[in-house]
């Protein structure tokens with residue numbers, strides 16, 4: 001068991017970034033550490049599930065490049081739902097190029113990610129320039145980013161010294177990096193939020209290398225602040241009641257870490 005053991009309220013007070021403060025206060029108010037990964041390909045399907053599951057999550061995470069009918073109106077609707085249900089928008093773009101290129105990818109093209117996504121994630125593999133590139137636009141907009149310091153997939157290379165170097169990079173950019181995508185507790189610095197994907201009610205794997213642990217395992221043993229759940233919810237016969245189950249499992253696990 002990791003050493004944080006602080007309530008969301010305390011964590012909200014001890015972190016610096018306004019987005020982290022907002023996230024912890026949403027988690028406190030809505031009693032949820034659940035992020036919905038809404039990996040669907042039609043905007044209406046996404047908006048429909050987000051409107052029904054929105055009350056139970058603190059974050060909605062998108063992969064906008066899989067949306068077949070992407071439009072500005074889709075983004076406007078998604079942003080309206082974020083206000084209506086009080087959650088944060090996370091575009092899972094995993095930027096991984098030189099600073100100038102990622103800055104262009106962040107601002108331009110069809111998706112104009114910087115104009116609507118509160119959070120994006122970044123692979124640390126190119127070095128600090130990848131953070132600087134996103135930060136150049138994101139800082140003044142009040143955005144934040146997460147470093148992919150560890151991965152959930154079988155045989156991934158984000159381990160050992162790579163993960164340690166990622167933590168160092170985050171420490172050098174505390175004004176913009178608000179945390180990690182990870183599979184374990186990487187630091188006790190209250191400025192960094194740990195978000196863990198690869199979560200399902202029963203552990204196991206998929207046919208393409210994804211590896212799952214349970215909400216309890218992710219929060220209590222791996223030290224996740226936020227659990228990220230995709231297919232466990234979106235492929236369930238009843239996504240709303242299933243989302244409630246994940247919310248409860250994740251939140252109860254959090255309560256156990258406070259004891």
Ligand code: 6AU
Nearest residue numbers: 037150151152153181197198210229230231
């Ligand atoms: O629950 P799933 O397996 O349906 O979906 C997991 C989601 C997917 C992945 O692209 C993403 O989480 N993900 C990430 C992220 C969030 O960066 C990193 C990782 O190591 N594993 C992972 O599954 O949208």
